[in-house]
Amino acid sequence: MSSLYIQDPWSIEVLIKNAFLRTKSRLLSYILLQLLSSVVSSIVLVVMLAVGVLLVTGLIMAGQQIAAIIVGLLFFLFIVVVSVYVTSLFQFASIKTVITDETITDTLKSSWKLLYPYLMLTLWQGLFILGLLPLGVFTFFIVPVVWSVLFSFTNFILITSKKRDASILWISKDMFLSRFWDIVGRYILVTLLVSAVTGAIVALISFIVSLFGVGLVSAIASKDKEATQSSLAVLQTLVSLFSNSFGFITPLIVTPFYTAFLFEMYKLIPLADPPKKPKVWIGIAALSVVSMFTIFFYGYFVYALPEIVNVSQGAKNKSLELFQQQIQNYIQEATQRAQTYGK
Numbered sequence: 001m002s003s004l005y006i007q008d009p010w011s012i013e014v015l016i017k018n019a020f021l022r023t024k025s026r027l028l029s030y031i032l033l034q035l036l037s038s039v040v041s042s043i044v045l046v047v048m049l050a051v052g053v054l055l056v057t058g059l060i061m062a063g064q065q066i067a068a069i070i071v072g073l074l075f076f077l078f079i080v081v082v083s084v085y086v087t088s089l090f091q092f093a094s095i096k097t098v099i100t101d102e103t104i105t106d107t108l109k110s111s112w113k114l115l116y117p118y119l120m121l122t123l124w125q126g127l128f129i130l131g132l133l134p135l136g137v138f139t140f141f142i143v144p145v146v147w148s149v150l151f152s153f154t155n156f157i158l159i160t161s162k163k164r165d166a167s168i169l170w171i172s173k174d175m176f177l178s179r180f181w182d183i184v185g186r187y188i189l190v191t192l193l194v195s196a197v198t199g200a201i202v203a204l205i206s207f208i209v210s211l212f213g214v215g216l217v218s219a220i221a222s223k224d225k226e227a228t229q230s231s232l233a234v235l236q237t238l239v240s241l242f243s244n245s246f247g248f249i250t251p252l253i254v255t256p257f258y259t260a261f262l263f264e265m266y267k268l269i270p271l272a273d274p275p276k277k278p279k280v281w282i283g284i285a286a287l288s289v290v291s292m293f294t295i296f297f298y299g300y301f302v303y304a305l306p307e308i309v310n311v312s313q314g315a316k317n318k319s320l321e322l323f324q325q326q327i328q329n330y331i332q333e334a335t336q337r338a339q340t341y342g343k
Helices: 002-007 012-061 065-099 104-113 115-138 142-150 154-160 167-178 180-223 225-266 279-342
Strands: none
Touching: 012 065, 012 104, 012 180, 012 225, 065 104, 065 115, 065 154, 065 225, 104 115, 115 142, 115 154, 115 167, 115 279, 142 167, 154 167, 154 225, 167 180, 180 225
16 A cells, blocks of 8 residues: 555655656756856856946046936946846756756757746736735735745746747646645645755754864863864854855755756646636736836826926026026125225
């Protein structure tokens, strides 16, 4: 009976085993991709900032202050757009490298081809969740959180199917709802297990390091009692550095495992195509987003912008009055000097 249970693809043992094997085989590619992401993002940002500073500085030195402001703003927007593209490319490639057997080069190439659908999918998902935020205020944010969970399969669908439009959101929703509690229950259980294991490893290694350090401090203190305090300070620094470094390394291992575990459950669910479009929820989200943008633009153009203009006009009038006052003072002084010389 137990062997039959273990063979069940939905059993927690099988899912963890498959996710572990997938993570093990793809971990090196994932880590290298993360390092490459950091290097490329840093280089791109530094180069673009350097070019932007040189352009703006050159225009200012040439006396083109207005052109410098315009170029600076445009270049800032350009930097934001390029940064979003680069970051999104490596985020999507990080997911793709875990669930496929492609090399890093092939992963980046195929991810680049899917980058625009990925960005649009992220945009539609973000707008939908944004539209549910006002409703979330009255439901302790349960509604937007639940919908965010229902969209957990969107990237998998984009990678493994030929779908490229917003219907991916509703396919993910239908697939997730078909085994909602199975997925949520197993994911929570695995999260608790991983948290317990990583916490125990960190505590054990920290204890070993501290124990070794105490022995080292005792040995030093036996020879030089005045060095005890400095040795303890060094020990505390080493333990702190170790804890921080392990906290940096852990996500590089845990994150691909979570992705692999979720993907193992995704593979067991038939693709829900065509999906059931939640027209009511879409209407609520659309109305909410339109209302928020309308209120924002109305408040800006009706209240904020006139106030800014008034302040600017007031400062301009004040400068003009000050200039006129200076002219009058100069004329009075010149008149007085002329009268003095006449006498």
